[in-house]
Every structure is written in C-alpha cells, then in structure tokens.
Amino acid sequence: MADRKIRVLVAKPGLDGHDRGAKVVARALRDSGMEVIYTGLRQTPEMIAEAALQEDVDAVGLSILSGAHMALVPRVLELLKANGQGNVKVFVGGIIPDEDAPRLLGQGVTGVYGPGAMTEDIVRDIRQSCAVEQVK
Amino acid sequence: MAASQLTDSSLQPILDGDRLALARLITQVENGTPQGRQALSQLFPATGRAHLIGVTGPPGTGKSSLVNQLAHYYRQPVDAEAPRRVGIVAVDPSSPFTGGAILGDRVRMRDLAGDPGVFIRSMASRGSLGGLARATAGVVQAIDAAGFELILIETVGAGQAEVDIASLAHTTIVVEAPGMGDDIQAIKAGILEIADILVVNKADRPGAEATERALRGMLQLAHPTPHIFRHHGQLERVFPDEGVPAAPMQPAGDASLWIPPILRTIATDGTGVPELAQAITRHARHLRETGDWQRRERTRLQSELDSLLQESLVNRWRGSVSETSYHQELQDLVERQISPWRAVSILLDGGVW
Numbered sequence: 001m002a003d004r005k006i007r008v009l010v011a012k013p014g015l016d017g018h019d020r021g022a023k024v025v026a027r028a029l030r031d032s033g034m035e036v037i038y039t040g041l042r043q044t045p046e047m048i049a050e051a052a053l054q055e056d057v058d059a060v061g062l063s064i065l066s067g068a069h070m071a072l073v074p075r076v077l078e079l080l081k082a083n084g085q086g087n088v089k090v091f092v093g094g095i096i097p098d099e100d101a102p103r104l105l106g107q108g109v110t111g112v113y114g115p116g117a118m119t120e121d122i123v124r125d126i127r128q129s130c131a132v133e134q135v136k
Numbered sequence: 137m138a139a140s141q142l143t144d145s146s147l148q149p150i151l152d153g154d155r156l157a158l159a160r161l162i163t164q165v166e167n168g169t170p171q172g173r174q175a176l177s178q179l180f181p182a183t184g185r186a187h188l189i190g191v192t193g194p195p196g197t198g199k200s201s202l203v204n205q206l207a208h209y210y211r212q213p214v215d216a217e218a219p220r221r222v223g224i225v226a227v228d229p230s231s232p233f234t235g236g237a238i239l240g241d242r243v244r245m246r247d248l249a250g251d252p253g254v255f256i257r258s259m260a261s262r263g264s265l266g267g268l269a270r271a272t273a274g275v276v277q278a279i280d281a282a283g284f285e286l287i288l289i290e291t292v293g294a295g296q297a298e299v300d301i302a303s304l305a306h307t308t309i310v311v312e313a314p315g316m317g318d319d320i321q322a323i324k325a326g327i328l329e330i331a332d333i334l335v336v337n338k339a340d341r342p343g344a345e346a347t348e349r350a351l352r353g354m355l356q357l358a359h360p361t362p363h364i365f366r367h368h369g370q371l372e373r374v375f376p377d378e379g380v381p382a383a384p385m386q387p388a389g390d391a392s393l394w395i396p397p398i399l400r401t402i403a404t405d406g407t408g409v410p411e412l413a414q415a416i417t418r419h420a421r422h423l424r425e426t427g428d429w430q431r432r433e434r435t436r437l438q439s440e441l442d443s444l445l446q447e448s449l450v451n452r453w454r455g456s457v458s459e460t461s462y463h464q465e466l467q468d469l470v471e472r473q474i475s476p477w478r479a480v481s482i483l484l485d486g487g488v489w
Contacts, residue, residue: 004167005235005260030236035260040243047249051242054256056159084156 022063028119049079059089165274179281190305195293197313198337200244201403223284267291267298302330314343339400
C-alpha cells in the first residue's frame with residue numbers, strides 16, 4: 001500500500017547560532033505527521049540544496065536570523081532550480097523585515113514567517129502547497 | 137510529491153549515478169508505489185555488488201558520527217587505496233502517534249557535504265520495530281544499483297531486540313559507549329550477538345576499559361561453537377559435543393572462524409577509525425574466503441522474500457474480506473465472545489475449528 005509522506009528539510013543557512021525557532025518548527029511539522037530532515041546550524045546554500053536533492057524533499061524551510069536572507073534565500077532558490085528541483089517549496093522563517101517579505105515571495109518563496117507566527121499556519125501552508133504539487 | 141513518475145527510460149540515469157533520479161526512485165521505493173517496485177525489479181540484476189555495512193547500537197553511542205568518519209575515511213584513505221563511493225542510509229524512528237519523524241543524522245555528517253562520491257538518505261522507520269524501515273532493503277538496492285561500492289546502514293538507536301540489520305548487512309558493527317550498563321546487559325541475548333565487529337566509542341571517556349572488559353567477557357560466552365581455549369600456549373578449537381580439543385589451529389590463520397574484534401574509537405576526532413575500516417575489510421575478505429558471503433546473501437534474500445510474501449499475502453487477504461466482517465469479529469473479540477485465535481480462524485477459514 002502506498003504510504004505517502006510529506007518530507008521537509010529544515011535548515012539554518014548562514015552564521016547565526018540560534019536554532020530554537022527551527023527546532024520548534026521542525027517539532028510542529030513532525031507532530032503533524034511530516035518527515036522532517038534536520039540538518040543543523042551553519043549550512044551553506046550549497047549544502048542545503050545538496051541535502052534537498054538527496055532527500056528528495058517536497059519543501060525546504062530556512063531559518064535565518066542574521067539579516068542575510070536577501071543573499072542566502074535567492075541562492076538556495078537558484079541552486080534548487082539548477083538541480084532540477086524548481087518544484088520544491090521554500091519557506092523562510094526568522095527575522096525578516098516587512099519590506100523584504102514581498103521581495104522574497106516575488107522571487108518564488110512560498111511563505112515568510114516572523115516572530116509570533118503560529119506553527120499551525122506553517123503546517124497548513126506547507127500541506128496545502130505540497131498537496132497542489134501532488135495533484136499535478 | 138516531489139518525486140516524478142519513473143519510466144523505463146529513466147532507469148539508465150540511475151545506473152549512471154544521476155543523483156536526482158536516484159533520490160526520486162528512493163522516494164518511490166519508500167512509498168511502496170508500483171513504479172518503484174517495477175524499477176527495482178528491472179534494476180535488480182545490477183545490484184549485489186556493494187558491501188553492505190550495518191551500524192547499530194543504543195541511542196547516543198555515536199553511530200552517526202562514526203558513520204561520518206568511516207565515510208570520510210573511505211573517501212580519503214590513508215593507504216594507497218583508491219577512494220570508494222559511499223552510500224549512507226540513516227534510519228530514525230517515526231512517531232507512533234502522528235507518523236511524523238525528525239531525521240537528524242545528517243547533523244553529524246556535515247563533513248561529507250559537497251562530495252559527489254557520497255550519497256546520504258535519511259529514512260523514517262514508519263512503524264517497523266526491528267531498527268530499520270520496511271523499505272530499507274529496497275532503498276539499499278537502489279543505491280547499490282547506482283554504483284556505490286560501500287553502503288553504510290545506520291539503524292534506529294537500538295537497545296536489545298532490534299536485530300533486523302543482521303539479515304540485511306554483510307558486516308554488522310555494534311557500537312557501545314562507556315557507562316551504558318553493567319556486564320549483565322552484555323550477556324543478554326540480542327543485539328550483541330549479531331555483531332561482526334564491536335566498537336567501544338567515546339573511548340576517551342571514563343569507563344571505556346570496563347565496557348571493553350564486559351564485551352570481551354560476553355564474547356567468550358557468546359561464541360561457544362567453535363570455542364577458543366588457550367592451551368599450552370596454543371590456540372585450539374573445541375566443539376562442545378566433542379569435548380576434546382580438535383587439531384591445533386593457527387591463531388590468525390584459521391579461515392573458517394571469525395571472532396568479532398573489539399575496537400576503541402573516538403568518533404569526534406577520528407581516533408581508531410582507520411583500524412575500524414581495516415577490520416571491515418578483513419571481515420569482507422573473511423566472508424568471501426569462507427563462502428559466508430554467499431550464505432549471507434542467500435539468508436538475506438530469503439528473509440526479504442519471506443517478508444514480502446507475508447506483506448503480499450496479508451494485503452491479498454485484506455482485499456478478500458469485507459471491512460464489516462472484520463470489524464464484527466473484532467467487536468466479538470473485544471466483548472470476549474471469542475478468543476483472538478478463534479477470530480483468526482473465522483476470518484481466514486470461516487471458523488472450521
């Protein structure tokens with residue numbers, strides 16, 4: 001019997017060392033029945049794209065608190081596309097200034113979540129975007 | 137789902153080592169799709185080339201770190217050997233309540249990032265209890281077909297009874313760490329018995345000697361046939377039913393006997409890893425020289441065949457019986473009108489006994 005699970009890579013690109021938020025999100029996704037691949041701190045965009053490829057994930061969650069999101073996120077998107085994984089949904093969490101969120105969304109990010117975001121919303125958004133992908 | 141449909145023409149990229157094609161095939165295999173099954177069937181003749189190395193042991197003994205170091209070593213061997221391509225399958229437990237999982241083994245394997253000669257795949261156990269997932273054997277076959285020469289299979293943190301790895305791997309490494317229990321733990325049946333190589337990791341911690349001593353004591357009890365005695369300075373082999381020493385044997389030269397070595401490692405800095413890699417190579421050579429390699433292949437494929445048969449028979453039976461009658465019998469069982477055995481008899485044979 002086909003047993004289909006949503007697989008999500010949760011990664012922390014860049015140099016800030018605070019992974020509490022990433023872990024809270026990882027835990028919430030786990031509790032909603034998803035399989036979460038957690039890769040730990042200080043990942044380069046190259047490491048993240050390579051892990052996303054090997055793990056054949058449906059979505060990638062990036063947690064960034066360093067302010068480097070406008071450099072890191074486009075690079076991850078670019079690498080995913082170059083690897084033939086342009087269909088993978090990318091979610092960004094952390095400290096993202098209000099004016100940057102639309103720019104990230106415009107570049108192809110599926111969701112941006114700041115402090116105070118509800119994990120239920122993140123779970124719902126990932127599930128919805130991956131369900132759309134499954135129908136295709 | 138990220139995985140696209142696999143067609144026959146897309147199997148060649150897997151044989152050629154295309155990483156995305158391999159990753160997508162693995163997803164199909166994991167999800168038990170018909171496409172995944174067909175692809176594996178076609179790729180099956182290309183499998184059986186890799187040396188499958190199982191790494192098991194209690195949670196927190198350093199399995200992931202050790203796998204990382206081993207893979208690192210095989211990519212950059214200190215001796216004159218050529219680097220070999222390494223596949224890694226790391227299994228972590230699924231939640232019994234939600235079915236979700238956090239797969240965290242990659243955290244310890246970051247040194248391997250960016251090396252195209254390494255392919256790491258995390259798997260959730262998805263309800264299996266033996267330390268692996270049901271689809272692990274299939275996933276390993278896919279990686280084997282893609283030409284990875286060594287495949288390291290890391291089990292769920294395993295305590296005592298999670299011994300499925302022994303029927304999948306050619307070489308099983310059991311990793312222990314100091315302070316994990318007294319010597320009665322070491323003589324219990326189960327996980328220690330399946331070890332081809334025993335590792336005391338975190339050997340810089342206090343208690344490493346005691347752990348090694350307990351394991352050594354266990355080994356002397358766990359390998360009664362054939363047994364080794366030191367007698368007049370010579371190693372001799374005694375079969376218990378014979379009672380008398382058989383012909384003297386060479387301490388290192390007897391090809392038919394494998395006594396699991398006990399090695400100390402410190403996975404965080406790589407101490408002892410070259411020695412471990414050498415022991416793995418020795419074990420592979422031993423298996424090939426004694427014919428045990430073929431015997432293990434046979435056992436392995438038989439256990440895979442049996443579990444697939446079981447699964448298929450249950451599925452076929454499920455299709456033949458109506459949900460209502462199943463739930464009716466379950467209800468009777470809950471009300472203690474019938475016993476579990478009686479319920480099985482009714483559901484399978486219409487209650488002939």
